[in-house]
Amino acid sequence: MRVLGRAGGPTLVLAHGLGCDQAMWHRVVPLLVDRYRVVLFDHAGSGSAHPGAFDPSRHAALEGYAQDVVELLEYLALGPVVLVGHSVSATIVLLVAAARPDLVDRLVLVGPSPRYVDTDDYVGGFSAAEIDELLATMESNHLGWSRAMAPVIVGNPERPELGEELTASFVRTDPRAMRAFARATFLSDNRADLARVRTPSLVVQCREDAIAPVAVGRYVHAHLAGSSFVLLDAVGHCPQLSAPAALVAAVDDFLSPARLSPAGS
Amino acid sequence: MSGDAWERAPLGLLRLDADGYVVAANETFVGWQPRCAGSPAPAEVPGRRIGDLLTVGGRIYWDTHVAPALAMAGSVEAVALEVRTVDGPLPVLLTAATDTADPTAAGTVHVALLAVRERAEFHQELVRARLAAERWADRLHWLHDATAGLSRAAGTAQVRRALVDAVCRHPAVAEVRLSHPGDTARATVRRTGASTFEVGVAGTAGSHGVLRVRVHDRPGDLPVDVDALDVIAQQGGVALDRARMHEQSASVAHELQHAMLTVDLPRHPGLRLTAHYRPAEQGLEVGGDWYDAFWLEPTRLAVVVGDVVGHGLQAATAMGQLRTAVRALAVPGRGPAAVVNLVHGFVVDRHVGFGSTLVYGELDLATSRFSFACAGHLPPLHVQALGGCAYCWQGRSTPLGVPAPLARAQGTIDLDPGDTVVLFTDGVVERRDQSLPEGLNVLASAAVAHAASPSWGERLVASDGDARDDACVLAVTWRPVR
Numbered sequence: 008m009r010v011l012g013r014a015g016g017p018t019l020v021l022a023h024g025l026g027c028d029q030a031m032w033h034r035v036v037p038l039l040v041d042r043y044r045v046v047l048f049d050h051a052g053s054g055s056a057h058p059g060a061f062d063p064s065r066h067a068a069l070e071g072y073a074q075d076v077v078e079l080l081e082y083l084a085l086g087p088v089v090l091v092g093h094s095v096s097a098t099i100v101l102l103v104a105a106a107r108p109d110l111v112d113r114l115v116l117v118g119p120s121p122r123y124v125d126t127d128d129y130v131g132g133f134s135a136a137e138i139d140e141l142l143a144t145m146e147s148n149h150l151g152w153s154r155a156m157a158p159v160i161v162g163n164p165e166r167p168e169l170g171e172e173l174t175a176s177f178v179r180t181d182p183r184a185m186r187a188f189a190r191a192t193f194l195s196d197n198r199a200d201l202a203r204v205r206t207p208s209l210v211v212q213c214r215e216d217a218i219a220p221v222a223v224g225r226y227v228h229a230h231l232a233g234s235s236f237v238l239l240d241a242v243g244h245c246p247q248l249s250a251p252a253a254l255v256a257a258v259d260d261f262l263s264p265a266r267l268s269p270a271g272s
Numbered sequence: 273m274s275g276d277a278w279e280r281a282p283l284g285l286l287r288l289d290a291d292g293y294v295v296a297a298n299e300t301f302v303g304w305q306p307r308c309a310g311s312p313a314p315a316e317v318p319g320r321r322i323g324d325l326l327t328v329g330g331r332i333y334w335d336t337h338v339a340p341a342l343a344m345a346g347s348v349e350a351v352a353l354e355v356r357t358v359d360g361p362l363p364v365l366l367t368a369a370t371d372t373a374d375p376t377a378a379g380t381v382h383v384a385l386l387a388v389r390e391r392a393e394f395h396q397e398l399v400r401a402r403l404a405a406e407r408w409a410d411r412l413h414w415l416h417d418a419t420a421g422l423s424r425a426a427g428t429a430q431v432r433r434a435l436v437d438a439v440c441r442h443p444a445v446a447e448v449r450l451s452h453p454g455d456t457a458r459a460t461v462r463r464t465g466a467s468t469f470e471v472g473v474a475g476t477a478g479s480h481g482v483l484r485v486r487v488h489d490r491p492g493d494l495p496v497d498v499d500a501l502d503v504i505a506q507q508g509g510v511a512l513d514r515a516r517m518h519e520q521s522a523s524v525a526h527e528l529q530h531a532m533l534t535v536d537l538p539r540h541p542g543l544r545l546t547a548h549y550r551p552a553e554q555g556l557e558v559g560g561d562w563y564d565a566f567w568l569e570p571t572r573l574a575v576v577v578g579d580v581v582g583h584g585l586q587a588a589t590a591m592g593q594l595r596t597a598v599r600a601l602a603v604p605g606r607g608p609a610a611v612v613n614l615v616h617g618f619v620v621d622r623h624v625g626f627g628s629t630l631v632y633g634e635l636d637l638a639t640s641r642f643s644f645a646c647a648g649h650l651p652p653l654h655v656q657a658l659g660g661c662a663y664c665w666q667g668r669s670t671p672l673g674v675p676a677p678l679a680r681a682q683g684t685i686d687l688d689p690g691d692t693v694v695l696f697t698d699g700v701v702e703r704r705d706q707s708l709p710e711g712l713n714v715l716a717s718a719a720v721a722h723a724a725s726p727s728w729g730e731r732l733v734a735s736d737g738d739a740r741d742d743a744c745v746l747a748v749t750w751r752p753v754r
Binding site: 024025030062063066094140141144145188191195215216217218242248249 | 290291292321323329330331332333334335336339340343344351352353395399403406443444490492493494
């Protein structure tokens with residue numbers, strides 16, 4: 008866990024998605040640190056999280072990861088924060104806000120999808136067989152993956168001091184933890200949880216996203232009371248890598264004082 | 273790379289823009305493509321996103337894993353994926369790097385795809401073998417925990433709890449119940465609902481109950497290993513058999529001891545004789561403490577308190593034999609030292625109760641004289657009616673069965689009217705939180721303060737609830753009657 012940026016600024020807690028770690032945010036962090044306090048962490052079983060942090064029972068469902076975030080926020084005790092969740096972590100931060108609204112001021116959901124598998128009346132984008140195929144692909148690649156991703160220091164020409172801190176560490180993911188995380192990610196159905204959230208939220212959607220299609224982003228927006236929706240002119244599932252400036256601009260706009268609700272809720 | 277080399281390399285080659293769209297594809301790659309409907313020409317490749325050229329699993333993997341890795345590390349090496357081809361999914365190893373040489377091509381990604389149909393099968397075998405190894409490791413871990421838990425438990429209640437705890441330790445298990453003995457079910461795991469299982473816990477003499485297991489059924493849960501659950505239920509049955517048998521033998525031992533201890537204490541108008549025994553509270557074993565009191569002659573009372581080495585049925589039977597030996601060998605005129613020496617001989621000859629200790633005393637009601645002999649036992653406590661008390665350190669010799677270097681010794685004290693002699697075992701004075709000398713002091717103070725109270729002996733053997741050892745007190749108060 009790392010706390011960077013302006014000590015007095017609003018606190019943004021950035022939660023990474025499946026398959027990577029906090030280094031995922033390295034392009035947006037330099038654009039945030041002059042105005043915000045930025046908290047980065049690795050989910051249990053990912054990146055450089057302590058190997059003992061992964062508990063096969065607790066982390067068999069996304070609620071376990073949400074509980075981890077609750078404990079992190081309680082430990083930080085920085086008051087209500089802005090939770091930014093990417094991909095599966097968008098669902099995780101929704102669960103946090105539903106369970107402990109007192110800890111969360113705002114939510115930013117980047118590429119959210121409350122359910123990946125299609126049903127008769129819902130398009131998540133994937134059939135159950137396709138998800139199985141993904142899980143098989145992941146199994147095939149734990150070996151190759153670690154070779155492919157020898158540790159690298161993520162360079163940051165403008166802010167070398169940040170680059171030093173953000174060592175990419177895809178490598179260290181534990182295959183068992185990753186398998187459980189992938190299953191919890193792709194086989195959960197959290198659509199009903201959207202109605203439990205009252206925290207003001209921003210849905211950030213990429214124009215073309217094979218993992219979380221635009222229709223899914225719009226579904227989240229429609230079912231999340233008081234949410235805003237931003238469509239980024241970006242392709243892929245990771246705008247924090249492909250369009251960091253646009254993502255930060257959307258966050259800035261969402262958090263600007265002018266947009267604060269008069270009730271201050 | 274010259275045009276021919278690019279086009280006809282035995283690799284599928286692609287050039288992607290920063291968003292993952294194909295800018296160029298070589299002939300080899302295009303040749304893999306499915307044909308368009310009604311046309312012999314392969315589908316057009318440039319303009320499509322690379323994810324759309326892969327199978328769905330590969331497409332998701334590209335967006336969740338490969339693209340972020342490329343963006344962060346600049347390259348990926350030998351990622352196993354599948355390309356959709358005219359002949360169905362083709363396993364490939366994908367290596368890709370972002371272009372750093374050409375500043376005009378910022379974000380361009382060069383991709384090489386090596387077809388590895390046979391290697392992929394080999395790879396799949398490795399993956400399957402690793403998964404199997406992981407499953408076995410999980411199974412062994414679960415079984416090992418269960419075995420350890422069951423073997424630590426003593427008594428059927430504890431074993432039942434240990435069995436339930438052991439099953440609960442599987443991460444996917446939400447709830448476990450073990451029904452009452454006699455409830456039966458098949459001794460192999462049977463699924464009883466979407467997320468429920470049951471298995472009978474069989475014993476040699478009937479069922480110990482049925483384990484009913486509910487699993488969480490969360491997306492990230494591993495399936496419950498039903499074969500291992502079978503084995504745990506079997507182990508539970510064996511452990512419960514053993515615990516039940518042990519409890520039966522322990523209960524026989526308890527009954528035996530109880531029968532030996534509830535003696536009808538001798539009565540006499542000037543005599544107050546009280547005895548108190550408290551069993552150990554930890555574990556099931558009977559301890560080895562015992563006491564006895566009987567008339568040698570109409571005016572001569574024999575009292576004895578002993579401590580047999582060992583526990584359980586064996587200790588209980590040894591206790592019975594020693595008690596009988598003392599009763600048989602204590603005859604008028606012999607005296608405590610001689611009696612103890614004969615009991616020692618009995619121990620040596622019969623191999624019964626080696627190392628046991630006892631204190632044997634005789635009170636002569638005519639002279640108010642108490643004579644006694646201690647074989648390795650704690651000394652009698654003399655509590656004076658006029659106040660004060662003293663441990664009687666005379667008359668000591670080695671424990672029974674251990675040869676005494678000199679003749680067995682004997683001590684005597686003369687009792688004033690109302691004086692009390694207290695015989696006791698180490699369980700009375702040895703507590704976890706105090707040393708033996710401290711314990712002796714505590715006992716002496718309590719004796720002086722409360723000797724007049726009829727219930728003080730009971731208080732002496734009372735414990736804080738988890739005494740490891742049993743404790744026994746025999747008190748004789750003598751006030752000659754005219």
